[in-house]
Amino acid sequence: MSKYLIEKYYRTERLPHIWCPGCGNGIVLKAIVKAIDNLKINKDDICVVSGIGCSSRATGYLDFNTVHTTHGRALAFATGIKFANPKLHVIVITGDGDCAAIGGNHLIHAARRNIDITTIVFNNNIYGMTGGQFSPTTPTGDKGTTAPYGNIDPNFDLCELAKASGATYVSRSTVYGVNMITKQVEEGIKNKGFSFIEVLTTCPTYYGRKNKKGDAAEMIRQLNEMTVNINAYDKLPEEKRENKIVIGELYRDTREEYTEKYDRLIKSF
Amino acid sequence: MVFREFRLSGSGGQGLILAGVILAEAALKDGKNVVQSQSYGPEARGGASKSEVIISDNIINYPKIEKCDLLLALTQKAYEKYIDTLKPGGVLIKDDNIKETIKRNDIDVYSVPILSMANNGLKKPMVANIIALGCICELTKVVTKESLEESVINRVPPGTEEINRKALHEGYSLIKSIKRKIYYEA
């Protein structure tokens, strides 16, 4: 199955990729192409847009229309692409720094417009490409090269941000549960509107090492331990909910999609 | 006298930029070359506002006006700010509420009840700019009445054509009623 997916959807001549051993990005990427394969969408009709950072290098390895843009601006480029040609399935691959710091404004407004873009955030809690600086999702107290005494910034809940901004599909998963990522990407692509999928992933090289989280396998195990499915979470007693990250489908809404609204305006003349 | 440079001044919101555009468009319809420009501050209402129009048979390069041939002033503040920019021998058309605090012996002054006609006569304060255009046209003949009316109708909001046409005619009459001997040929 993996071989089939790789040969069908990867630019195999571009492999091996630049990601470190133990990096979770490859797991997310495979889940994404699996979702696309399950949905049987023609490769020509898919445009994958990314920003800058480790995760954003994914576009280079994928055999779709791919656009590797500037730091933080993937959603703004993607908005132009989708608005110019609404027939395309536009998927944005981004990271926690790319999406929540430098690109935070674009996330808010793409969600507010409810433009039909599926955004997948590879959240590894660190700036990996530049060597381990803390990001908006680095937990308070954790270390990075620019937080040598521990991070004093509060960390962001990206799903809450996306929901509050107007996304019509919001979910979270981890690289511990690949099938859940695939399912969520499928649902995100099927949702006619702005979909936001946060995938918790691992950076053993920087985040793990700086914070003594163990090796990649250990980090993935920890991801499982610190998360709880939304269905189970509701049944948990209050004291057991503390410090748990909720995964699963977190929010859904139905609102008219942006490009369809504008097409109605054009047709009115 | 050849009227080439017009400065229309008052406060923001009085429609002076629109008046400048209408005057320029009328001149264009008459086959003249025109440039209309404005300088403005950050405030949308209040403050001093001015619109400038150059009308000429020749090509107009420098698009700004330093000294004008005709100054329209609808507020005291605008009058005081711009009266010195009127050329010697030039014409001032001012609202009659404006006090002539700066005496100039080298200009012709027409004091016209523009605002009271708009507010009390026509009960539409927003047509003061069009009344003023009527005054300028009747006095200077710089544009034909046909072109001016066409231009007014073209530029005012739909539904207000009649009141604006009326305002224009009030402008023609108001300036004529002022007992002055001098009329100008364009």
Add this chain to the structure above:
Amino acid sequence: MTWENVRLMQGNEACVEGAIAAGMRFFAGYPITPSTEIAEISAAMLPRVGGKFIQMEDEIASISAVIGASLAGKKAMTATSGPGFSLKQESIGYAVIAEVPCVIVNVQRGGPSTGMPTSPAQGDIMQARWGTHGDHSIIALYPSTVKEVYDTTIKAFNLAEKYRTPVILLMDEVIGHMREKIVISKKNEIKIYNRKKPSVSPDEYMPYKITDDLVPEMANIGEGYRYHVTGLVHDEFGNPTNNSIIAEKLISRLINKIENNLDDINEYEEYKMEDAEEAIIAYGSTARSVKSAIDILRDRGRKIGLFKPITIWPSPKKKLEILGKNMKRVLVVEMNMGQYLLEVERILGKYTEVKGYGRTNGELITPNEIVSFVEEG
């Protein structure tokens, strides 16, 4: 000439009219004085011709959306002013290296920073050339009448499509906001250039192939030619690379595809230059003041003329050299403290005396000022 084609039009409005005539069907922008009318008029006109207008959340998002739309096949434009132009610079570099045709309008106002938002300036001449980081060439055009705004906007789109490059259209507050007569060209009189589409099958397609004219064929997203677009240095397939030989080939191609075509790209106007012994170089609204000044100086017997570059970048090198060789003196008048002056000195300073006159107080330079400068200087 029929009345329907004659209009009283503002510079900013003529820019949108020209853009739509050139085929613009996508505009993304953000409100900023004194360029806002371009966004407002685009918002009103575009949906009526089946085009798209979007007000983005900021200046960077606007240029980014424009690049995205162009990749997806639309002719796209954004408009801004000083501070917004600064914000867009990184993405302009992206459009340069990824070779995405688009038009960026900068209606200049006083700076630096917030400066004088409602006053004209010509302080972004060098920013237009070197605003984005890294070595590159750029096309920047600068009209000085409302009719020229219309024609030059069409030219900006044509050059963007022909050379697969961002084109900067400079204006200033005076040109953007003044209204004057314009005779709109008939549809069949307007020459439109569209990007070269792939002449090969998707299997054979190389999105950044080095061809004789140095401009690769461009497939739009969604047409079956899947390829990778990146701001990284890339090979002919679009794949990122650190290979220094490939890097050098790419960067020199990006520069040469423009610099090898100066005759096609450079446009200028000469005014009373036939018997001139002295020339003033000026552009944009300042060129209008200079024309009035030249009329006065000619009446006083001075043999002086105007050279007005409409293409600011790349420089009209050959033409400037000829001026340097033939003129007793060349004067540069601009609403800045000597930006284009540097370029003029660089090119013709070895042949003749070059002097500059500049001012940056938010007021258009007057003809009388220029006359005094010429007579006293």
